[in-house]
Amino acid sequence: xxVQNGSEKKDHWHRRLLEGRVGLFAVLTTVVISIGxxxxxxxxxxxxxxxxxxEGVTPYSPLELAGRDIYIREGCYTCHSQMVRPMRAELQRYxxxxxxxxxxxxxxxxxxxxxxxxxxxxxxxKYPDAWHYEHMREPRSTSPGSIMPAYPWLLTRRIDxxxxxxxxxxxxxxxxxxxxxxxxxxxxxxxxxxGIITRSLAAMNIETEPDREIVALIAYLQRLGRDGxxxxxxxxxxxxxxxxPGSDASGDPHDAVRGQAPRNPHGPAGAGSEVSGTTAGxx
Amino acid sequence: xxxxxxxxVAVMTDAREAKLEPFARSPVAAVYDDDIVRKFFGAxxxxxxxxxLVGVVVALQLVWPAANxxxxxxxxxxxxxxxxxxxxxxxxxxxxxxxxxxxxQRLLKVRMWSDTLSQLHFWxxxxxxxxxxxxxxxxxTQAKEYAELIWPIDLLIAVVWVxxxxxxxxxxxxxRVQHLYVxxxxxxxxxxxxxxxxxxxxxxxxxxxxxxxxxxxxxTDGLVQWWYGHNAVGFFLTTPLLGLMYYFLPRAAExxxxxxxxxxxxxxxxxxxxxxxxxxxxxxxALPEWAQTLxxxxxxxxxxxxxxxxxxxxxxxxxxxDRVRTxxxxxxxxxxxxxxxxxxxxxxxxxxxxxxxxxxxxNWVIGHVHSGALGWVGMISFAVLYWLAPRLxxxxxxxxxxxxxxxxxxxxxxxxxxxxxxxxxLTEGLxxxxxxxxxxxxxxxFTEIVHQLQPFYVLRLAGGVLYLTGAVMMAWNxxxxxxxxxxxxxxxxxxxxxx
Numbered sequence: 001x002x003v004q005n006g007s008e009k010k011d012h013w014h015r016r017l018l019e020g021r022v023g024l025f026a027v028l029t030t031v032v033i034s035i036g037x038x039x040x041x042x043x044x045x046x047x048x049x050x051x052x053x054x055e056g057v058t059p060y061s062p063l064e065l066a067g068r069d070i071y072i073r074e075g076c077y078t079c080h081s082q083m084v085r086p087m088r089a090e091l092q093r094y095x096x097x098x099x100x101x102x103x104x105x106x107x108x109x110x111x112x113x114x115x116x117x118x119x120x121x122x123x124x125x126k127y128p129d130a131w132h133y134e135h136m137r138e139p140r141s142t143s144p145g146s147i148m149p150a151y152p153w154l155l156t157r158r159i160d161x162x163x164x165x166x167x168x169x170x171x172x173x174x175x176x177x178x179x180x181x182x183x184x185x186x187x188x189x190x191x192x193x194x195g196i197i198t199r200s201l202a203a204m205n206i207e208t209e210p211d212r213e214i215v216a217l218i219a220y221l222q223r224l225g226r227d228g229x230x231x232x233x234x235x236x237x238x239x240x241x242x243x244x245p246g247s248d249a250s251g252d253p254h255d256a257v258r259g260q261a262p263r264n265p266h267g268p269a270g271a272g273s274e275v276s277g278t279t280a281g282x283x
Numbered sequence: 284x285x286x287x288x289x290x291x292v293a294v295m296t297d298a299r300e301a302k303l304e305p306f307a308r309s310p311v312a313a314v315y316d317d318d319i320v321r322k323f324f325g326a327x328x329x330x331x332x333x334x335x336l337v338g339v340v341v342a343l344q345l346v347w348p349a350a351n352x353x354x355x356x357x358x359x360x361x362x363x364x365x366x367x368x369x370x371x372x373x374x375x376x377x378x379x380x381x382x383x384x385x386x387x388q389r390l391l392k393v394r395m396w397s398d399t400l401s402q403l404h405f406w407x408x409x410x411x412x413x414x415x416x417x418x419x420x421x422x423x424t425q426a427k428e429y430a431e432l433i434w435p436i437d438l439l440i441a442v443v444w445v446x447x448x449x450x451x452x453x454x455x456x457x458x459r460v461q462h463l464y465v466x467x468x469x470x471x472x473x474x475x476x477x478x479x480x481x482x483x484x485x486x487x488x489x490x491x492x493x494x495x496x497x498x499x500x501x502x503t504d505g506l507v508q509w510w511y512g513h514n515a516v517g518f519f520l521t522t523p524l525l526g527l528m529y530y531f532l533p534r535a536a537e538x539x540x541x542x543x544x545x546x547x548x549x550x551x552x553x554x555x556x557x558x559x560x561x562x563x564x565x566x567x568x569a570l571p572e573w574a575q576t577l578x579x580x581x582x583x584x585x586x587x588x589x590x591x592x593x594x595x596x597x598x599x600x601x602x603x604x605d606r607v608r609t610x611x612x613x614x615x616x617x618x619x620x621x622x623x624x625x626x627x628x629x630x631x632x633x634x635x636x637x638x639x640x641x642x643x644x645x646n647w648v649i650g651h652v653h654s655g656a657l658g659w660v661g662m663i664s665f666a667v668l669y670w671l672a673p674r675l676x677x678x679x680x681x682x683x684x685x686x687x688x689x690x691x692x693x694x695x696x697x698x699x700x701x702x703x704x705x706x707x708x709l710t711e712g713l714x715x716x717x718x719x720x721x722x723x724x725x726x727x728x729f730t731e732i733v734h735q736l737q738p739f740y741v742l743r744l745a746g747g748v749l750y751l752t753g754a755v756m757m758a759w760n761x762x763x764x765x766x767x768x769x770x771x772x773x774x775x776x777x778x779x780x781x782x
Contacts, residue, residue, distance in 0.1 A: 014547065019462055020461045020462050020463065022452065022455045022456065022463060022471070025468065025471060026452070026471055026475060029468075029471055029472050029475050029554060030475055032551065032554050032555045033472065033475070033479065033518075033554055033555070033557075033558050034479070034558075035558070036555070036556075036557075036558030036581070037483075037510050037558050039559075039577070040510065040561070040562060040574055040577060040578070041503075041506055041507060041510060043571075043574075044502070044503045044506055069494065072424060072425075072426040073423075073424065074355075074358065074360045074361070074422065075358075075359070075360025075361050075363060075364060075422075075424065075426070076360055077426055078359065078360050078363040078364065079359065079360065081644055083568055085567035085568070085640070085643075086567060087567070087640060088716075088718070089715060089716040089717070089718060090715075090716075092718075092723070093715070093727070093729075097569075098568070098569060099569050100501065100502045100568075100570070101569075102501075103500070103501030103502055103505075103569075105500065106500060106501045106504070107496040107499075107500050107501075108425060108426050108427050108496070108497050108504055108508070109500070109501055109502065109504040109505040109508065111502075111505050111568065112644070113428060113644070113648065114649070115644040115645070115711075115715075116345070116733075117729070118729040139348075143730050144730065145730040145731070145733060145734050146730050147344075147345055147346075147348050147733055148348065149344070149348050149351050149358045149359055149360075150348075150353070151355075151358070152353070153355050163491065166490045166494075167496075169490070170489065170490035170494075170495070170496055171496060173488050174488050174496065174500075
C-alpha cells in the first residue's frame, strides 16, 4: 500500500517509542499544545502584568447592559471594532487609543476584527441621541452612502426588567460590583435612565417609550469610551481632578444622564444598582 | 494489496501486506464501516452548499443592503456568524470526519470500535449544526468569533466530541498495525486540541438559557478568544486536513509520501508553534507588549512547518505530474496545497507589526481567510470527495467532465475573490491613514471610503457565485453517481482494485 511509506525502512527510536504508542503520543501532543497558551494567557490573571485599570471606569448600568446585549444580539461586532489603535490617523479619526483598564467590564470583549463601518470605542457623546435613533431607523438618513442595514425593529421591541435583572445578576455572580440588585431596583433604574433619553428624544420631536430596545441601545452607545476619556483627561491634567463626569466639550444632551446615572459611585439617586466606584483589577 | 469492496464491506485478502506489520499477522477479514463514511459524505456536501450560499448572500448585502429583506433574522450581523460557523463546523467538520472514518479504519486495518458511537457522533454533530442554524438567525449568540453558539449548544459540542474521541482512541487501541501513519498524528492533534480550546474559551456564567457572559473580561477575554480563534484555524482548518492530505494525496497520486523525516519535524513544529500565534490578532491593542511580540515572532516561525507540509505534499507528486493534466482529483489537490503554501506565507507576513498596522481590520484579512478557506480547505475537500465517491458507491463518477468544469469555476472564483479583497484591503487601509499636507485626515468621512470599495465587493460577489456554482455541479454529480446514473454497478478503474 503506497501511503505506508517507510514501513520497510529500518527502525528509528521514535518509531518504537512514540509512533507506535498512542497513549504516549497523545500525552506528548497535549503537553506540546499547552505550553504556548499557558505562557501567554496565565500572566494576564496577574494584575501587574497588564496596564493598571483606569480609575473611574464603572460597570454598565442595567439599561446600558441591556443595550449591550442588543448590540451583541444584532452582531454589530461583525462590522464595527471597539479598539482605537495608537496611530496618528486613528487618534485623529476616533480619539484616545483604547486602554486595557477601560475594558474590565466588557464580557464578552468587543474589540472586533473588521471595520466594514467605523470604530465605535469612543462613539459615546459624539452624536446626539436623536441621531442614533434616526440612524438605526434608516442609516442612510443620517449617513448618505452607508451600507449599514436598517434596524426598524429596535424602535418597537421592548426590554423586560426581569430579563435584564437576570443579566445583572449573572454579572454580579462574576464579581462585577453591583449592589442591591432586585427586579424592582433594576426596573426603577431602567425607568430613570430610559426616561432621560426619552425626554432628550422628545425634545427633537421623537416620540418613544423608556422601555424600547432603541433606548437601551442608545444608552449603551452613548456610554462607550466616555469613562475612559474622562479618566484620561483627568490624568492629562496631572492630578487636577477638574473634569466632572460627562462634562466633555461636545455638550450633547446626554450629559444629563452622566450626572445621575445609576453607575454614579456616590449617589444611588433612586437607581437599582449602586456600584462601587473603584475597579481594583479584573473582577 | 488486493481487496474486494462491495457496498460497505471490504475484505482484506492480502497476506503480503500483513507481513509488514507484526500486529497484522493473522489474515483476519476486516470489515470496515463505510455506512458512516457515506453519511458524513452526504452531510459534507449538503452543508457546503448551505455555508457557501449564506456567504454569497452576505456578500450581496454589502453591495445591496436591502438584500436582507428588512427582517431581523437575515440581517448581516446575524447571517455572517451563520456563514462562518456553517463553513467551519458544518462543511469542514464533516469533511474531516468523512476522511477520518474512511482512512483510520484502513490505516489501522480494523473497523471503528463502536458503530453506536459512530452513529451518535454523526447525528449529534448534525443536531449541533441544525441548532446553530436556528439560534444564530434568532440572535442567540455569545459574540465571540467562531464560538458564537450559546452555552447549551457548547455543552452538546463537548459531549459529542467526547463520544468521537472515545471511539477514535479505542479504535486505535484495537488496531492491527502497530505503527501509526503520519495522517493519524494529525488526527490525534485535532481530537485532543479542539476540546481544550473549546472548553476554555466557552467558560461562561449563564444568565438565561440563551444568554451567558464569559468568565474572562476585556482584554483577557480577547486573548483567550484569539488563542481559541487562531487555533481553530490551526487545529480545525489545518491539521485534520493535512492528515487527509497525507492519506488521500499519496493514494490519488499512487506515490509514497516524499519524506517521512520531514513529516515528523513539521508535525511537531506545527503543533507546538501554532498555539503561540493568537496574539497577532491583537497587535496595537493594549495587550502587554511582550505578549504581542511573542504572537508576532511565533507567527513568523510558523512559516517553516507550514511550508514543510506544503513541500511534502507537492513533492509527493514527483513522477505523477503528467496525471495532473487529466485527473481532476489531482488538479484539486495541487491547487489546494499551493493555496495552503500561499496562505501560510501571507499569514506570517500580516503578523509583522508594521504590515498588520495596515492590514488589520481591512478586507485584506477577509481575502487571506478565504485563500485559506476556499483555496486550501475547499479544494482539498473537493479532491477527497471526488476520490471517495466512486469508491463509496462502487461505480464511476456520473459526469467526470463536470469535475473538471468545477475545478476551473472554483479556481477562477478564488482568484476573483482574493484579488478583489487584497485590492479592497489596501485601498481602505491606505485611505483610513491618509493625511494631507496640513496633517489633517484626507478622508474624514468614513462612508466615502466605504463607497470606494463597492466595485471590489461586486467582484468578490462574482467570485463567490462562481465558487458556489461549481459546488452545486459537484453535488448534482454526486446525486447522479449515488443514484446509479449511467454505467450502473461498473467498478471504477483502476483505483478500486488497489484500495
